[in-house]
């Protein structure tokens with residue numbers, strides 16, 4: 001199985017268009033490496049058919065940056081399916097970008113799918129032909145076999161997307177994905193609000209854990225937002241009860257994704273960056289690829 005990180009940044013990307021924080025300024029000045037698109041990954045069992053997790057507003061650029069995802073014929077795509085971990089704009093808006101009458105297979109829980117489709121007049125652009133989008137419903141913790149791999153969606157603590165703030169809270173609004181092929185497995189968890197026994201169980205049954213690296217500190221958005229990391233449903237890495245301690249004790253390979261533009265780990269000269277590496281945790285970049 002091949003897994004490739006298409007985008008490693010949190011919502012807004014890096015740099016974020018309206019952000020003048022030290023990191024974003026540093027990136028624009030060429031001091032902090034290449035820019036980063038919004039979080040998603042692609043995986044394939046055979047190297048020919050690919051599934052994407054998260055369909056970010058950057059999907060078009062992500063496909064163009066990834067030759068394995070290019071069409072192989074006049075009208076074609078190697079993308080066999082798209083998995084949605086939650087209904088945030090960051091994970092769904094890209095579907096509207098893929099509107100060029102290509103049949104799409106979308107895998108999502110009912111809560112996520114209805115949140116995107118219902119009352120969304122823009123969705124009609126994906127209904128120009130009867131088979132344009134096929135939704136495959138995922139149920140919490142029920143494994144499905146798809147195309148040579150086993151997929152399980154597992155609800156983890158998160159939050160409702162801002163445009164669904166009046167909806168009924170439903171655990172299936174935010175899920176982790178565990179993808180298993182034979183004896184090897186990885187998990188994709190870009191949004192983890194807090195530690196839980198479920199989370200620990202997932203981490204112990206996979207070979208690779210792609211984990212929420214949004215914030216390093218609880219107060220990282222001071223002066224930029226009224227909310228703290230945990231109030232935004234992201235367990236920060238550092239601090240006394242930070243996720244880095246949890247991650248440092250896991251036996252699997254651990255890779256941070258969904259990194260916010262304010263996060264000091266983006267600066268390779270920072271203490272935060274050094275602490276992450278010292279804990280044995282990797283920091284993904286766009287195009288980061290591994291085989292398992």
Ligand SMILES: [Zn+2]
Pocket residue numbers: 015016019020021022023024025261262
């Ligand atoms: Zn910034």
